[in-house]
Amino acid sequence: MQRTTYAGLVNEEYLNQTVTLFGWVDRRRDLGKLIFIDLRDREGIVQLAFNEDKDQAAFAVAKEVRNEYVVKVVGTVVNRAQGQENHDIKSGKVEVEVTSMEVLNASETLPFEVRDNTEVNEDLLLKYRYLELRRPSMQRNIKMRSTITRATREFFDNNGFLDIETPDLAKSTPEGARDYLVPSRVSKGHFYALPQSPQQYKQLLMGAGFDRYYQIARCFRDEDLRGDRQPEFTQIDVETSFMDQHDIMDFTEGMIQNVMKKTLGIDVTLPFPRITWQESMDRFGTDQPDARFGMEIQDVTELITENDIATPVFENTDHEVLARAIVAPGAADKYSRKAIDAKEQYLDRYGVQRLVWAKVGADKFSGGSGKMLNPIFAELTNRLGAKEGDVIFMVFDRFKVVSDVLGALRLNVAAELDLIPENVYKFLWVIDWPLFEYDEGDQRWVAAHHPFTAPNEGDEHFLDDGEDPHQAHAQSYDIILNGLELGGGSIRIHTAELQEKMFKALGFAKESAYAQFGYFLNALKLGFPPHGGIAIGLDRFARLLTGAGNIREVIAFPKNSKAIEPMTQAPSVVSDAQLEELGIKVDKKPEINE
Template sequence: MKRTTYAGLVNKEYLNQEIVLKGWVQKRRDLGNLIFIDLRDREGIVQLVFSKEFSQGALAVADDLRSEYVIEVQGKVVPRSEKEINPKMKTGEIEIEVHEAKILNKAKTPPFYIQDNINVSDELRLKYRYLDLRRPEMQRGLLIRNRITQAVHSYFDSKGFIDIETPDLTKSTPEGARDYLVPSRIYPGHFYALPQSPQLFKQLLMGAGFDRYYQLARCFRDEDLRGDRQPEFTQIDMETSFLDAEEIQDLTEGLIAKVMKETLNIEVKLPFDRITWEESMARFGTDQPDVRFGMELKDLSDIVKNSDFKVFANAVQNGGQVKAIAVPGGADLYSRKAIDNYTEYVKRFGAKGLAWLKVTAEGFTGPIAKFFKEDEIYRQILAQTEAKSGDLLLFVADRSKVVADTLGYLRVAIANEQQMIPQDKFAYLWIVDWPLFEYDEGDRRWVPAHHPFTMPNEEDVHYLMNDGEDPHQAHAQSYDIILNGLELGGGSIRIHDRALQERMLKALGFTKERAEKSFGYLLDALDYGFPPHGGLAIGLDRFARLLANRDNIRDVIAFPKNSKAIEPMTAAPRPVAEKQLQELHLFSVNEHDENE
């Protein structure tokens, strides 16, 4: 029998038609001479009705059906009675009177229910991923991902971009995350690296004259997994020549608008707001701000620098800051014990403590209220924080980074805890004018805020080109696109001048010889008439996760790794046979069975 349509797409337009459906048994309800089967496929569920009145043979088949059996049926689409209509189902107004039925394959009882909102471990879901992916919410995530990629291809094609693949076997470079290495059989002791991004190749394509490139690029990073990270991921990658930063941002906004419309039928307002990196850090304590709610950081340093509360005064006098957030209604929401729990938690950000005040109609209450009884300072604090009676003020006094990290975390944590964030809102924002460098306190060295090929602002080029000037004061022609408090993507204008690129590498600690060894092919290319160029990359996995309203990017990747970088279904990575290692001139320090 040839399938007519998908089960989840049958509607009143098919009334009184004979159709053929194929799929999985979701549920079976046996009423004796009447059996109901919910048939499921990737588009949804439709109700089948088996009765000896329609077909004795089909009823006999239905009697043998169990969950997850694969079947095909032929029958007539009929309306449900008024009282049987299910408004929660797309197919809830109709059902199928089955005339013929056939079992295509039987199934064992699955290790978990094939339905949404199951309470089962991620490890079990990943081990039986082919079953997990049958669940409607998982299929919806991958279907949304597919609609995103279709919109991406359509948009870039309409804008004159060319889809060009770049290599997956490349040269290892010393910057960025740890590379995945691939040993060469032909050249013993030599290794390819899997690309962390197509960055240098897409820049070289600009030098080759392909002024509008894009690609759905596979990227690989051998780093510890946390949050939404995967060792392999996909980015929507683009590069252009002869466009400035705002023009690239405008192109990106057009892409996002098309994706939102074609994926979720949502119109987005253009252009997106733009704020500088410094403003983002000052107002939100992070360069990935969630602007769906308020509770912004307020600087009180000038107000409290001469106060009697020495913790505040000393912090300002030592070059630090005093900032606060006002929690709406927090005076009643948070007990002293709850605040103490937060105080203990924020120590991980370097904060020495968390001061607080509750705002009442009579004034401040709390451990430090006695220091702020004066009418003038009381009014100034209320005006600066925009706090009202019943609000809770949380203060941090420390170095600017500690203040930003601590209050930036508290702002989001409290908003989530109090359900202050509208979950049906998509808030896009550009963060622009980034520092060219940032200091890595773990490695105790300066690193690129984006990557070593980012162009500084025109007025800041002298910081790199003139000996004796501090290159770390320069800002960059770079930009990140933020969605709901997460970095969706980022990009920059690139360096197209060899002398400036060499100076950039020097500022990062590269000797001339090391720069030549690592990036000589790019430096040589810059000698041959390289055009001004720039680009951007958007994380496809994260974009799909946000649009599908899933908690983790694993839910929009067909076969992801777990938090230990293991793929539980195939048990990868695994040892390989000694013969394979010998061919690659390698040996393993772990004993293993060659048959594994």
């Protein structure tokens, strides 16, 4: 007899019916002549009742089973005894009086309990990931991810988009993160690359005339890991022809609206706010602004300089210095001088020379830089909207330092003061990005998004010889959710002439550009349409909607911080015969992952 329903879905609708259920023994309580077992499956838990006087055979089996045994049960659904209901679960008003139980598989003692909120080493959890995935929170996370994917496909399928797969074995085009390389057995000494994204393929699909494409795409990047980064990840990939950036943003909002409704039952209001990159940096100190709370950055440069406050800081420099501030409401009693000094040490990483701060009193400042700022007490508090009991934090420095410091401090202080509301989802767009950004590590200019992004209409001339390309802005747009980049996209370059100029501005010689991207540049010469698209990080989207701490909690089989999967011990050593077949020789015997 097949399963009647999932254990976690048994409720009053099944009263007095005989049901067949399958699942795992989650907990067992032996009360003498009565035994209660919580039966768990992917939908939740139902209570099983065994009575020695009513069914001795089933009771005898219940006596022997232990946690995580896999069982089949048959029984009748009845109401729980009055006062014994559990209102926290769907099946909490009923239980199953079991007439037969069959053990399908026993379980040895587990390396850890299948429970939420138990302290277990992460590598041990990943080694037995299939056990961790039995935890209720993990079951919820993976199910919600599936719902996000289903709602995404539903929206795009209903709006004329075609789901098209692109290759996982591609050409290596080193730009950005490192590629994962796959050796070719047929063409020895040659390598495929796993795609960092389907970027060029989806653009080529527009050249092929498919007009509207989407894909739930697997992507691969060989880079150092952190909580929101994995070597393999998934993105919702979209590309369109004959649309401008606002059309694409509208479609993306529609998809997100459908996902939020289907996963959380939340009706989000459209359109989402749209702010420029410059406004985002000025107000929030970051291009990933968290708009769930206020405490925005305010510029007081003119007030500070007109009143000769800290004049040497502004005059003895070869670059523009700004004075900007945030106001921490009611924080005067929260922060001692020692606590603020600790913040200043933490902020050293951003290159700040000094964190200027003062507590707001009734008619003067105290602490920190209070004495220096007291001559402009009335003007400064009025300008910032600061009240008695608040703390003002200020930075006098160049734009990047001011933005980095106050952007980080804003989030830190808001968390400490409990200013960030829970279960609130604030979406917004950041648009009008610089086309290029300076990579401090490599000390060179790179594409702010990627080298196929089109400049704003009217900015194309900045890519001509003799012009400064770094003045150009891009037709690009990032979607932000609660202070994290959910995804980004752009209108693409669709002519070979402009694409060649873009590569030149990035330092590619023409020969080098054609050696790496010749197939793409040649395609642009053969009737390529105007096009653009966007990619949404599915892992991050799922993390934010589930409230998970990092994306490993919404990926079925993730890697650890060393890019190792402890369960299968991948990556692994391969045999000399395999290497010989590929024409590869390993100079140093590798260590085995444990």
